[in-house]
Amino acid sequence: MSSLDEYFKCLSDRERAIFEGAISMGALFHQFTGTPVNQDTLESLKAAIESSIRLQPSIEDVKVEIHLDYDENEFGYVSLEGRMLDVKITSRFKNVKAIIRMKYIDELKYPLIYVESVKEE
Amino acid sequence: MSSLDEYFKCLSDRERAIFEGAISMGALFHQFTGTPVNQDTLESLKAAIESSIRLQPSIEDVKVEIHLDYDENEFGYVSLEGRMLDVKITSRFKNVKAIIRMKYIDELKYPLIYVESVKEE
Amino acid sequence: MSSLDEYFKCLSDRERAIFEGAISMGALFHQFTGTPVNQDTLESLKAAIESSIRLQPSIEDVKVEIHLDYDENEFGYVSLEGRMLDVKITSRFKNVKAIIRMKYIDELKYPLIYVESVKEE
Amino acid sequence: MSSLDEYFKCLSDRERAIFEGAISMGALFHQFTGTPVNQDTLESLKAAIESSIRLQPSIEDVKVEIHLDYDENEFGYVSLEGRMLDVKITSRFKNVKAIIRMKYIDELKYPLIYVESVKEE
Numbered sequence: 324m325s326s327l328d329e330y331f332k333c334l335s336d337r338e339r340a341i342f343e344g345a346i347s348m349g350a351l352f353h354q355f356t357g358t359p360v361n362q363d364t365l366e367s368l369k370a371a372i373e374s375s376i377r378l379q380p381s382i383e384d385v386k387v388e389i390h391l392d393y394d395e396n397e398f399g400y401v402s403l404e405g406r407m408l409d410v411k412i413t414s415r416f417k418n419v420k421a422i423i424r425m426k427y428i429d430e431l432k433y434p435l436i437y438v439e440s441v442k443e444e
Numbered sequence: 445m446s447s448l449d450e451y452f453k454c455l456s457d458r459e460r461a462i463f464e465g466a467i468s469m470g471a472l473f474h475q476f477t478g479t480p481v482n483q484d485t486l487e488s489l490k491a492a493i494e495s496s497i498r499l500q501p502s503i504e505d506v507k508v509e510i511h512l513d514y515d516e517n518e519f520g521y522v523s524l525e526g527r528m529l530d531v532k533i534t535s536r537f538k539n540v541k542a543i544i545r546m547k548y549i550d551e552l553k554y555p556l557i558y559v560e561s562v563k564e565e
Numbered sequence: 566m567s568s569l570d571e572y573f574k575c576l577s578d579r580e581r582a583i584f585e586g587a588i589s590m591g592a593l594f595h596q597f598t599g600t601p602v603n604q605d606t607l608e609s610l611k612a613a614i615e616s617s618i619r620l621q622p623s624i625e626d627v628k629v630e631i632h633l634d635y636d637e638n639e640f641g642y643v644s645l646e647g648r649m650l651d652v653k654i655t656s657r658f659k660n661v662k663a664i665i666r667m668k669y670i671d672e673l674k675y676p677l678i679y680v681e682s683v684k685e686e
Numbered sequence: 687m688s689s690l691d692e693y694f695k696c697l698s699d700r701e702r703a704i705f706e707g708a709i710s711m712g713a714l715f716h717q718f719t720g721t722p723v724n725q726d727t728l729e730s731l732k733a734a735i736e737s738s739i740r741l742q743p744s745i746e747d748v749k750v751e752i753h754l755d756y757d758e759n760e761f762g763y764v765s766l767e768g769r770m771l772d773v774k775i776t777s778r779f780k781n782v783k784a785i786i787r788m789k790y791i792d793e794l795k796y797p798l799i800y801v802e803s804v805k806e807e
Contacts, residue, residue, distance in 0.1 A: 326551060327760070328557035334462070338562075341459055342466045346557055349470025350722075357598040357717055364737040371734030374727040378763040387565055396674040397690070399581065400646055400741040402598065430447060432638040437451035441459075448639070476714040477720040477765065479587055480592075485616040492613030495606040499642040502742040518569070521620040523719065523768055568793060572800035576704070583701055584708045588799050591712030609693075672689060677711055679693035683701075 336417045337441055342379035344414030344423035348436050351376050351385075351412070352405055361400040365389055365426065368403070376412065383420070384413040405434035418444050457538045458562055463536030464502035465544035469557050472497050472506075472533070473526055482521040486510055489519065489524070497533065504541070505534040526555035538564050578659045579683055584589055585623035586656030586665035590678050593618050593627075593654070594667065603642040607631055610645070618654065625662070626655040647676035660686050699780045699805055706744035707777030707786035711799050714739050714748075714775070715768055715788065724763040728752055731766070739775065746783070747776040768797035781807050 331339055351372060360368050373385040388409040393401045401407075406427040414421045422439040452460055457540050472493060494506040509530040514522045522528075527548040535542045543560040573581055578645075593614060602610050615627040630651040635643045648669040656663045664681040688715050694702055714735060737749040751772040756764045764770075769790040777784045785802040 328651075331554060333562055337463055342462050342559065345466035345693045346470035347461045349467035350474045351470075353471045353474040353599050354720055355506055357595050357647075359713075359741040360736075361741060364734075364741060365739045366744075367734045371452075371721075371727075371730045374730045375722045378722040378724060378727060378761075380761060398675055398741075398743060404646065405499055405599075405644055408545055413447070431640075433640055435448075436450060438463065441454055471601075474720050478596055478716050478768075479613075480617045480620040482620060485613075486622060488609075488613045488616045492600075492606075492609045495609045496601045497639075499601040499603060499606060501640060519620075519622060519794075519796055525767060526720075526765055552761075554761055569798075572798060575804055577803055579706055580701055583697070584704050584801065587705045587708035588712035590712075591709035592716045593712075595713045595716040676694060677690075680697055680705065683696055 335444075337419045337421075340381065340414050340419040340421040341423075341438065341441060342381070343416065344412050344421045346394040347376050347379045347382050347385075347412050347414065347434070348410065348423050348425055350379065351410060352408070352434070352436075356403050356405055356408075358403045359400050360389065360391070360403050362391060364400075365391065381414045381416050382412060383415045384411075386411045408434060411439070420444055453558060455477040458542075458564075459542045461502065461535050462541040462562060464500070464546075465539065465542045466557070468497050468500045468503050468506075468533050468535065469531065469544050469546055472508075472531060473498065473529070473555070473557075477524050477526055477529075480521050480522045481510065481512070481524050483512060485521075486512065501536050502535045503533060504536045505532075507532045525561040526535065532560070541565055551556050579661045579663075579670050579685075581621065581658040582656050582661040583665075583680065584664040585621070585658065586654050586663045587678070589618050589621045589624050589627075589656065590652065590665050592621065592680075593629075593652060593686055594650070596649075596678070598645050598647055600645045601642050602631065602633070604633060606642075607633065613669050623656045624654060624660050625657045626653075628653045650667060650676060653681070662686055700782045700784075700795060700806075702779040703744065703777050703782040703784040704786075704801065704804060706742070706779065707775050707784045708799070709785050710739050710742045710745050710748075710775050710777065711773065711788055713742065714750075715771070715797070715799075719766050719768055719771075721766045722763050723752065723766050725754060726757070727734060727763075728754065744777045744779050745775060746778045747774075749774045774802070783807055
């Protein structure tokens, strides 16, 4: 057992996949909300969010959509908010793959972070 | 089943406690690192971190220690970094309590987020 | 002339006061937006914002108001957004005092950072 | 006079250029420090920082260098810190161009934000 495994010995492989994906989704929200963005810079921001969060432990893939349906203001950009984000993070630990999602839920008025699926492969 | 439970139906109570604690630890790191801090403002910053993160779903308690063992500079403060933080988040879902920890591990040169315990009560 | 003055030799005292206040207002917005907050944690968050930003060079005073006129959601808190903030930062360089303000301007649909006054004392 | 000019009537054109550049530098530091980064994601992060900050009022150009001279850890990435950044922001108001710089100054042990030049063109 490597020294790192020592810190996670109370987790199953399935729990570890869920754990690592959840950390990264909390990180993504709080790192990038507030960033100035408009249609011209959308792709560049998405690329940076995806590639930076993919560096974190056990993260296999990150897909970000940003919905810029904002009121026009005279400055031509907005600050990124949680309600604009639709994100899918795929985390893997050994043969377990978890898909963690963040999406604004109208009914809840809240950018909910939840679990789409957890599967052994 | 409430509409919220629908989003977590693939998780056990134990997995849900781990999930919510992990989100909040990722959030804490990326929200507050960068904040100017010194000995005079330490208590105020700790109080704000603890009370804000405690608002998140399923979070029962948050304890933050900040180690300000920095090189003195002539400005008298530093930016909060992950390596200065020692945090314990207690999350609960139904009768399962998870203790999530973030701590700088010298051997790893990394502020590791890991799980101290998960217990049914 | 100290080594620090060397970096600001192209600025008048008046310009230096404006410069330092503006840096701190940009810092405040991008450091703290995203923080979970509700009526119970408002005072703690305001205190931490005020005391941490006051550490920055040439900052004499910081006053933060947070307007929590948000739609209720079932989670009982929101993420701090620029439009909720009303902030006054007083910066001073030698005998010049600048008052920098951030406030959401309805007409502009934008949390504007502007200058209320710059005075020699 | 537009309604926006009203908010800046106590500033000269020169002071306005300095003011807007300073806000954006404070914003850049506090928005992006903490982001996971390594050599593979460096260009993507630089591009996103440059394009997002360029959206802010009066910003004409942004150039970011990131010095990744960090201790290797087993995770293969680090969190972006102020001491790794070397940034040049060019702000313009009417015919005045200000160059604002952030750079880690060894002698000060501090990522200093200062003014390189302010010129009428």
